[in-house]
Amino acid sequence: MSGSAEVRAWRPSLSGVVEVLHAHFPSHVYPSHTHDAWTVLIVDEGAVRYDLDHREHGLAQAQVSLLPPHVPHDGRSVRPEGFRKRVLYLEPQRLGDNLIGAAVDQPEYVDPLLRHRIHQLHGVLVDGLEDLEAQSRLTLIEERLKQHLSRHTIGPVNRPDPSVASHLRDLLDANVSAGITLDQAAQRVHAHPAHLVRAFSREFGMPPHRYLTGRRVDLARRYLLDGYPAAEVATLAGFYDQSHLNRHFRKMLGVTPTSFVKR
Structure with missing residues (x-):
């Protein structure tokens, strides 16, 4: 194995997530260590083998791993080319100390929906612009993790409300x-x-975040038609900046805000 590690880590504004980590490790081997947070891990390339509380486990691309806080674990690649992973570190209280034992007993889950939701949340956190979407996705991820930890294979009944x-x-x-x-x-x-x-x-x-984005685009349209410049419209309509407005405006209407009012 050869090559240098590539790591990107940041603290998002999303409450409950203390760190996001994206990494490619061609040759790195983690020594035994602990975290003070819940570690939600997916592998995008390669496979990982690790010991958790003196028991060996493996993680492939189809799985999700949940490592509990304060429990020793290490990590190493199964394959010579190394591995690429994405990690969410959740505040301890998000899942609770009472579920640590269950996570030690079963830290991996083959759950395509859970993995897809984690993938989606990482995509949102890279931009760091969609607060309500990130909150919604994290909530559903935590709910599903708790279902696994509570050994429920079927979630709560979804009654109309x-x-x-x-x-x-x-x-x-x-x-x-x-x-x-x-x-x-x-x-x-x-x-x-x-x-x-x-x-x-x-x-x-549609989920709440998508509804809110649509309402903001509608509001932006009204401001644009009233003659406000696009940069000012972005702030007035609730977007972070003009680039953020442009992205959602084009996605919704197929044109930029400037083209929308061009005569």
Whole structure:
């Protein structure tokens, strides 16, 4: 094995995630160590073998690994070419100390939906622009991890809840530009964040973050037609900057904001 390690690590603004790590290790071998956070790990290339609490485990690309806080583990590549991985480090209280034992007993899961949701969240965190989407995706990931740790193969029954969905829509409509966090909405509606996301998606055919983005694009259109410059419209409509506005505007309407009002 040869080559240099490639690592990108950052602390996202997403509450509950203390670090994101993307890494390619052609030859690195982790010595035994611990973390003070839950480690949610997926492998994109290669395969990993590791010891957790003196028991050997393996992680391939189809799996998700959940390593509990304060439990010793190491890590090494199974293949000579090394491995590429992405990791979320979650605050300890996000899953709770009472589930550490279950994670030690079974730290890997073959769960395509869970892996896809983790992949989606990493994509959102790379940009760091879609707060509500990141909060929603993390909530569903944590819920599914808890189901695995609680040894439930079937999640909670999804019952229609139009009143919760409508209440959330009213909150989003009232905070198009300023935005609202998922936790704040859950407190206002008196519903668990995961239930809130599922109820809204079922009732309106899209997740809350996508609805809010659409409303912001609508608001941007009105400001553009009123003659405001695109850079100012981005802030007024709740986007981070003009580039953020341009991306969503083009995705929604097929043209940039400038082209939209060009005569």
